[in-house]
Every structure is written in structure tokens, then in C-alpha cells.
Amino acid sequence: MTDTRGRKRRQPEGGLVEEGPLGAPSISETLALTGSGAKSAPRLRLEQHIALQVKRERVSQGLKIADVSRISGISQGMVSKIENAQVSTSLDTLSRLCDTLGMPLSKLFADFDRADGHAQLIRSGEGLEVVRRGTDKGHTYHLLSYKQGPRKLFEPFLVTMDDASEVFPSFSHPGTEFIHLLEGRIEYRHGNQVFGMAPGDSLTFDGQIPHGPERLIEVPIRMLSVITYADES
Incomplete structure (x- = not known):
């Protein structure tokens, strides 16, 4: 599977805070x-x-x-x-x-020593567009979380497909994958099973077993795909 690191389309912009007379906001x-x-x-x-x-x-x-x-x-x-x-x-x-x-x-003095948070906000349309195996078959992937540190624990993608006539390859990768269909209708294959999916449907499976779209019934298709990796520590 192609490395998920790719070109950045847009990234969130942090706001600036004007400093007060004591070197901090008023x-x-x-x-x-x-x-x-x-x-x-x-x-x-x-x-x-x-x-x-x-x-x-x-x-x-x-x-x-x-x-x-x-x-x-x-x-x-x-x-x-x-x-x-x-x-x-x-x-x-x-x-x-x-x-x-x-x-x-x-x-x-409550919460004075509270630890800083490390949440990452990715606004609509600001995910990293990355190249994966399905890119040349009409799939568009936007990575919705990055900068996770030295060890990757999970990868959430917003996947878009809009070519109903294309034949798609199967995928195989480590970890467990969860997909949730947001828009469109699709038949999705995992191993020898084919699942018909409509908006709101979810599917969880072993990523090492070949899987992928079998047939795009109604396009455009938008789905959330989250791949989690085992913690080997």
C-alpha cells in the first residue's frame, strides 16, 4: 500500500492573540x-x-x-x-x-497546573489529500488526523468516489478497518463476502483480508474510513 504521506492541500491556520501589558492576553x-x-x-x-x-x-x-x-x-x-x-x-x-x-x-488555584491539551482540529475541507492505491482509480483520500508522533496508531480518511463505471482493485493492509457510508450506495467486498451499503451503514473488518468496492451503485460516494493498528508495546 502506498505511503499515506503526500502533498498538503490546505492546513488549519492558528489564530494570533494580542499581548497585554504583562506579556499575556488581558x-x-x-x-x-x-x-x-x-x-x-x-x-x-x-x-x-x-x-x-x-x-x-x-x-x-x-x-x-x-x-x-x-x-x-x-x-x-x-x-x-x-x-x-x-x-x-x-x-x-x-x-x-x-x-x-x-x-x-x-x-x-483550581486548574492552575492543568496540563495542556493536545487535540487537533481539522476543519471541513482542510484534511491532507494523500495518494493511496485507489487514487488512480478515481478515489480521493483526505487524511483527517496527522502528527500522531513516532508511532502511528490509527488513520482516519474521508474517501470520495464518483466514477460509477470504473473497476476497482482490492486492498490489503495491516490493522482493522472501519468504514461508515455518508453518501451514495455501494457494494463492498471483504474476502468472499459482498455487502450492500446505504448511507448510515457501517462495516468493520480485518484489513489483511483483500477488500474494496465491488460496485458503485449510486454516486457520488463519500465514506469515513478509519484504520487502527495494534499497539505492539
Whole structure:
């Protein structure tokens, strides 16, 4: 089987985050970033993390800085500096602030050391177009996950076929393959068995047994193909 590494058609573009005066996004920018899940914010310093937690809690309760200052006995200027990560304050002051907001002190530090995620988002139409054995028979393959590290565990493809008169070769490869038909109708062979498939149908099989399209009944055909490989560690 042809190596799946091929030319890249398009790749996702990461967004840029403007830096604030402390070399990190402002609190308002960070609130927007953490709420959307669309971008990755740089790691915050402890003062910035505390500032984010305090401001988020105050805003959620509809309180003004003046309200927090009056109840806690902490000056408005100090509350403002805490919320903007402009000061490192004592635990006693933070404890009074938390009592005013009705939140445990431990919540200020929650998730501060949370590990970075390693999720990879591939948006519609942005998978890597790769060359495989069926490419010269009218199949188009878009790899939907890559950069998996030194050992490949699985390969997910979006496969498109649009030539109803073509004769297709059989495939054989290591691992287990799962296919899910998204669009069109197809007869798919695995060994001596032929399966008729319609949109929404799925098929799982041993990839080492010869398999492949037997007949394209209704084109275009779009299907998700996921090949998993055994972990030999």
C-alpha cells in the first residue's frame, strides 16, 4: 500500500492573540478565549490566573468593584489591581476577597497546573489529500488526523468516489478497518463476502483480508474510513 504521506492541500491556520501589558492576553481577552474553545490561550502566570478567577466570579454575580470593596474592606484600587494581575497580594487579602464573593479560597488555584491539551482540529475541507492505491482509480483520500508522533496508531480518511463505471482493485493492509457510508450506495467486498451499503451503514473488518468496492451503485460516494493498528508495546 502506498505511503499515506503526500502533498498538503490546505492546513488549519492558528489564530494570533494580542499581548497585554504583562506579556499575556488581558483578562477580558482571556475570558473570551476560554469561553469559545476556538483558540488556545498562552499559559497564565499565577497572578493572572487568580485575576481571571476573581473577575469571573464577581461578574457572574453582577457585582461592581465598589460593592466588593465595601463588603470586604479592601480598597477599590487593590481589588482593581488584583483583577488586572498588577499585584501579588497576601493570602489573608485573597481569603477576605473569597469570603465576600462566597467562594472557597482553593477555587482561586483550581486548574492552575492543568496540563495542556493536545487535540487537533481539522476543519471541513482542510484534511491532507494523500495518494493511496485507489487514487488512480478515481478515489480521493483526505487524511483527517496527522502528527500522531513516532508511532502511528490509527488513520482516519474521508474517501470520495464518483466514477460509477470504473473497476476497482482490492486492498490489503495491516490493522482493522472501519468504514461508515455518508453518501451514495455501494457494494463492498471483504474476502468472499459482498455487502450492500446505504448511507448510515457501517462495516468493520480485518484489513489483511483483500477488500474494496465491488460496485458503485449510486454516486457520488463519500465514506469515513478509519484504520487502527495494534499497539505492539
